[in-house]
Amino acid sequence: MKALIIGGGVGGPTMAMALRQAGIESVVYEAYETPSDYTGLFLNTASNGLDALRAIGVDVAGRADGFPMPRMVMWSGSGKRLGEVANGVRLPDGTVSVCVKRGLLQKVLREEAVSRGIRYEYGKRLESYRTVADGVVAEFSDGSTAAGDILIGADGIHSRTRRILDPASPEPxxxxxxxxxxxxxxxxxxxxxxxxxxxxxxxxxxxxxxxxxxxxxxxxxxxxxxxxxxxxxxxxxxxxxxxxxxxxxxxxxxxxxxxxxxxxxxxxxxxIPTSAVWHRGPVALIGDAVHATSPSAGQGASMACEDAVVLAQCLRDLPDPASAFAAYESRRRERTEKIVAYSRKLGTGKTAGPVARVFRDLMMPVALKVFAGERSHAWMYTHHIDWEASAA
Ligand SMILES: Cc1cc2nc3c(=O)[nH]c(=O)nc-3n(C[C@H](O)[C@H](O)[C@H](O)COP(=O)(O)OP(=O)(O)OC[C@H]3O[C@@H](n4cnc5c(N)ncnc54)[C@H](O)[C@@H]3O)c2cc1C
The missing domain is CATH 3.30.9.100 (D-Amino Acid Oxidase; Chain A, domain 2)
Known part of the structure; x- marks a missing residue:
């Protein structure tokens, strides 16, 4: 089987490496003309994202100049300490969530993918695709085409793949x-x-x-x-x-x-709180292309990595792409939508009027003490991918 991966951000190279580990070949098609290693600011790669990368033998923290960031401390504007929240949970070997510059994370993932023999093509902006009898043909804005058995849209929040897959999909x-x-x-x-x-x-x-x-x-x-x-x-x-x-x-x-x-x-x-269509025929979406999240929960990159590894497992273990894509969606939809909603809720609490502010400054220290221990967000951070387990 040959996969066409659209987008060489965070999810794209992770997808390619996970597929390689599952015995499936792929090529990554990226719209940028050359590698763009300095795009974006910094982001959190949470313990669950690091766990997903480990399932395919990738350790980004040290190589991407990442540094541990296990704790978040909250303050009021006047300088009152409101409390502390754990950023992720410790993996069994003590690893905690890391902060990385986005461009460096992307660079390390790309370099690792290339070192594993994965081909990247630049200046390949997906314009359209068509389903054919034995797979799919991608059409790029430079006039070139590429054929494969399946196509995976890892082309981010403004995904062209999503737009073609489901023209009715809402705007972000x-x-x-x-x-x-x-x-x-x-x-x-x-x-x-x-x-x-x-x-x-x-x-x-x-x-x-x-x-x-x-x-x-x-x-x-x-x-x-x-x-x-x-x-x-x-x-x-x-x-x-x-x-x-x-x-x-x-x-x-x-x-x-x-x-x-x-x-x-x-x-x-x-x-993108929800996408009605995650896959159709030989095409599926991963990462921001299907469930983009606001950055407040620090999960965008981690969820893209989880998607990639889970989808590769499904393709490895299920008899055909249609059943693999269905299994992938059923394993991923509820979790990712829950995280997008949670992140949006965190965002709404970031700014408050004068009355709400007084209330928040009084209540938050108590609330954080009671609800914000390392285990309180375990549902988000302890997600573990066992590569050897069958997805069938
Ligand atoms: C420029 C940029 C800056 C960002 N900055 C931050 C940040 O500071 N903090 C934060 O938390 N998150 C940031 N994000 C979001 C974060 O990187 C994503 O949530 C996370 O990486 C999800 O990965 P993804 O692979 O789904 O999408 P992305 O990492 O966004 O990757 C999508 C890739 O697809 C490519 N692409 C898009 N359209 C096409 C097309 N038609 N054909 C081919 N390729 C295409 C893009 O160039 C990009 O390389 C940023 C994303 C981008 C693209």
Missing amino acids: SFTGLVGVGGYSRVPGLAPTTGTQHFVFGRKAFFGYLVRESGEIYWFANIHSATEPTRESLAAEDWKRRLTELFADDLPLINQIIAGGAGPIGAHLVHD
């Missing part, structure tokens, strides 16, 4: 948040080893961590009642706007923004 939904972020340095600021800090500011939400090297990773989430245009985001003077938004909060926030090194990136936060 705006979550009401704009994400802004970058890197910074503030002389004298101590490393926050193992801990990411989150501040519920009066007007916006702020997150940061300080590496041993002094480099600060930071982001802000701003509520927006209506969906801004991409042009308006690009035209915004973010340093000025953020400085105003956080003027009444912990002064450290504006020190971090002032110490910015490099550009400030801004993007609209979208998600």
Whole structure:
């Protein structure tokens, strides 16, 4: 069997490596003209995502300059410590969730896939595909085509594969948040080893961590009642706007923004709560293409990796692609939709009016103590893939 994988982000190379381990050959077709190793900011690869990668013998943490991030500490804008939440659970060997720059994660996965003999083709933007008697033919915007037995859409939140598979699939939904972020340095600021800090500011939400090297990773989430245009985001003077938004909060926030090194990136936060069609005929979707999540739960990359490994297992163990795709959907739909919904809920709590703020600052310390132990989110983080187990 030969698979065409559309998209060489996080899910694409993972899919290719998992298929290889299942004895199925594939080629990755990526729209970018050359490898794009510096796209995106940083993200969480949660313990469940690391577990999925381990099922195919990939260890990204050290190679992608990832660093352990087992703890999250919450603060009010005025500097009151609201409590602590575990970011994932420890795997049996002690491994915990790691923070990585997205581009480096993508680079390490690609390099690992290529070193295992997987072919990448660049400048291959999927335009269309057609189902033929013995499989599927992909058509790319450069006029070329490729034939395979199956096609897997790993082409992200604005997936072209999804649009062709189900023309009625809804557009990604705006979550009401704009994400802004970058890197910074503030002389004298101590490393926050193992801990990411989150501040519920009066007007916006702020997150940061300080590496041993002094480099600060930071982001802000701003509520927006209506969906801004991409042009308006690009035209915004973010340093000025953020400085105003956080003027009444912990002064450290504006020190971090002032110490910015490099550009400030801004993007609209979208998600896809549900997709009616996950597969049809020889085509299936994985990752953001079928269940994009907002970043609040830190699960986008991890879910794409889980999907890839589970789908490869199903293709290995079931007699034909149709039954493999059905088994894959039945194993993945409920979990991924639950995580997308959970992440959206976390996002809505990031900004609050004055009354809700007082209530939150009073209640959150109690709630976090009672509900936020390492086991409280075990349903999300302890997902384990046993590669040897049969998916049949
Ligand atoms: C540029 C970028 C920046 C991001 N930044 C962050 C971040 O800072 N924090 C965070 O938490 N998450 C970020 N994400 C999302 C996060 O990477 C995903 O949730 C996660 O990687 C899911 O993996 P995926 O493989 O499903 O999709 P992605 O990793 O998004 O990969 C999709 C790939 O498909 C390619 N592609 C798209 N359309 C086509 C087409 N028609 N034909 C061929 N190839 C196509 C894209 O170029 C991309 O390489 C970012 C995603 C992107 C694309």
